[in-house]
Amino acid sequence: MVAAFPDKDIHHKRAHTRFKCPKCRAEFDSRIPRGFWVKTFFFWLPVKRYICYRCNRTKYFLGK
Numbered sequence: 725m726v727a728a729f730p731d732k733d734i735h736h737k738r739a740h741t742r743f744k745c746p747k748c749r750a751e752f753d754s755r756i757p758r759g760f761w762v763k764t765f766f767f768w769l770p771v772k773r774y775i776c777y778r779c780n781r782t783k784y785f786l787g788k
């Protein structure tokens with residue numbers, strides 16, 4: 725593979741998620757299905773839901 729944009733490529737692979745749990749500062753690394761109300765009312769939003777297994781928090785983030 726020719727790395728035409730090496731920096732971008734590396735960043736893309738290393739950035740599992742760029743979101744961190746506000747409580748324990750661990751990186752959210754698991755995407756879980758969105759809740760029912762989000763699917764129903766905010767299906768048009770680029771919302772993703774992550775879970776932190778350390779403190780059992782789920783959080784929604786806007787982003788593609």
Ligand SMILES: [Zn+2]
Pocket residue numbers: 745746747748749750776777778779780781
């Ligand atoms: Zn956490």
